[in-house]
Every structure is written in C-alpha cells, then in structure tokens.
Amino acid sequence: MAERIALVTGGIGGIGSAICVELAAKGFKVVAGYYPAEKDDAEAWQEKQRAEGNAFEIASGDVSSFESSSDMVKDIEARVGPIDVLINCAGITRDKTFRKMEPDQWKAVIATNLDSLFNVTRQVVDGMTERGWGRIVNISSVNGQRGQFGQTNYSAAKAGAHGFTMALAQEVARKGVTVNTVSPGYIATEMTKAMAEEVREQIIAQVPMSRMGEPDEVAYLVGVLCDDRAAYITGANYELNGGLFMSF
Numbered sequence: 001m002a003e004r005i006a007l008v009t010g011g012i013g014g015i016g017s018a019i020c021v022e023l024a025a026k027g028f029k030v031v032a033g034y035y036p037a038e039k040d041d042a043e044a045w046q047e048k049q050r051a052e053g054n055a056f057e058i059a060s061g062d063v064s065s066f067e068s069s070s071d072m073v074k075d076i077e078a079r080v081g082p083i084d085v086l087i088n089c090a091g092i093t094r095d096k097t098f099r100k101m102e103p104d105q106w107k108a109v110i111a112t113n114l115d116s117l118f119n120v121t122r123q124v125v126d127g128m129t130e131r132g133w134g135r136i137v138n139i140s141s142v143n144g145q146r147g148q149f150g151q152t153n154y155s156a157a158k159a160g161a162h163g164f165t166m167a168l169a170q171e172v173a174r175k176g177v178t179v180n181t182v183s184p185g186y187i188a189t190e191m192t193k194a195m196a197e198e199v200r201e202q203i204i205a206q207v208p209m210s211r212m213g214e215p216d217e218v219a220y221l222v223g224v225l226c227d228d229r230a231a232y233i234t235g236a237n238y239e240l241n242g243g244l245f246m247s248f
C-alpha cells in the first residue's frame with residue numbers, strides 16, 4: 001500500500017508538532033501546515049525536525065481563507081500526494097471579557113478556529129471518499145465543552161467544532177472516512193504560557209491531576225484515531241483534561 005499522507009494544520013505549534021511526530025511514528029508521510037507569516041519559523045522548525053530524524057514536509061496556508069487553504073492543498077497534492085488524514089489543529093486565542101471584546105477579536109478566532117474546518121476539510125474530503133479511506137480529527141478544547149471566562153469567542157468556535165464533526169461524520173460514514181473531535185484541557189504549550197501566571201495557577205488548581213497535559217499525550221490519542229483499527233469510531237468527542245471536566 002502506498003504511504004498514507006497526513007496534513008496537520010498548525011503543525012509547527014506545540015500540540016501540532018507532537019502530532020506530526022506521532023503520525024510519522026505510525027508510518028504516515030507528514031506535512032505540517034503553517035501560517036504564511038511564519039515562514040521563517042516553519043523553515044527553522046523543519047530543519048530542527050530533520051536533525052532529529054523527522055523528514056516532514058511543510059506547506060504554507062492561511063486556514064481562515066478558503067482560497068489560501070485551496071492553494072495549500074493543491075501545493076501538497078502536487079509536491080507530496082493526496083491527503084488521507086487531516087488534523088485540523090490550527091488555532092488562536094484572543095482572550096477578553098465579552099464586554100470588552102472587539103469585533104476583530106471575535107472574527108479572528110471564529111475564522112481561524114471554526115471557518116478553518118470548512119476551508120481546509122472541503123479541499124480534501126472528496127479525495128478521501130473517492131479513495132474510500134480517510135481520517136479527520138478536529139482539535140477542539142475543554143473550553144468548548146464548559147465555557148471559559150474571557151473566551152466567548154474561543155468557546156463558541158470550539159463548541160462549533162464538535163457540531164461540525166457530528167454532522168460531517170454522518171455524511172461520510174459509508175465511505176470509509178471517520179471524523180472525530182479531540183478536546184484537550186490545559187496543555188503545556190506557548191498558548192497556555194501566554195496566560196497571566198496567576199490565572200494559569202488558578203486553573204491548574206482546579207485540575208484533579210494538579211498539572212497541565214503534555215502535547216504528546218494529545219498526540220497519542222490523535223494517533224489512535226488515525227489507526228486502521230479505529231474504523232468504527234466516528235462522530236465522537238474524546239476529552240483529555242486531567243479530570244477538569246467530565247462528561248459522557
């Protein structure tokens with residue numbers, strides 16, 4: 001069987017990088033998507049990964065734009081091949097209490113974290129259904145499940161991600177394509193480092209495990225969902241949050 005190809009959007013970020021490493025270890029050919037303005041960072045990341053034995057491809061694309069996402073996927077198809085696995089991992093925060101939130105802060109988060117699911121998935125879903133195999137994993141958040149003070153934009157987008165998962169999962173279920181959501185809690189990355197220290201400590205104090213999660217703990221779960229044997233799992237949400245929020 002030809003090597004399967006995985007695109008990880010936000011692939012050079014904290015969780016994205018760990019997912020790239022995990023999927024490569026599982027035998028996928030991995031392409032890390034990056035935001036065009038981060039070209040230098042992406043090239044440096046690629047070089048560092050190569051030095052560690054990970055021959056990842058990188059591809060530039062703004063996931064908040066349909067046209068840019070289309071160009072990114074065409075570029076990957078031409079250089080690497082058709083995409084069998086899509087991990088929608090690109091995401092941003094613009095935290096502000098709702099009464100102070102500006103339209104730009106709302107729109108940026110909805111565009112990057114939610115519109116992106118349409119913009120990127122739309123480019124790859126036909127190929128997956130035609131070939132009869134595909135895995136789509138949307139990285140959401142505990143804050144899409146329980147809300148978070150200062151994150152009306154982010155919580156709305158992340159809750160929306162799971163609605164998207166459940167609907168698309170039904171549409172492609174008979175075509176060998178699964179669609180699932182992974183909802184991490186607070187993970188030790190640049191995104192959580194950017195929070196005020198006292199806010200971060202206050203949140204960790206609410207986590208039954210009394211610690212943040214590690215990116216490779218998220219990556220492990222994503223890897224499982226991309227496995228051939230995960231074929232019967234679809235439309236599901238998997239949470240990993242140290243016990244911060246429990247539901248069934």
Ligand code: CAA
Pocket residue numbers: 093095096097098100140141142143148149150151154184185186187191192195196199
């Ligand atoms: N709970 C209760 N009250 C809070 C609060 C909280 N978490 N945060 C702030 N407040 C209070 C403040 O004390 C202040 O009270 P007063 O008016 O009485 O002084 C009031 O709310 C307004 O606070 P600010 O003026 O500081 O509000 P702000 O809009 O400038 O910013 C905030 C607030 C920085 C967004 C802050 O609420 C915050 O950091 N919240 C946490 C956001 C968060 O968890 N982000 C996660 C980032 S990582 C991520 O998103 C990954 C993932 O998936 C988990």
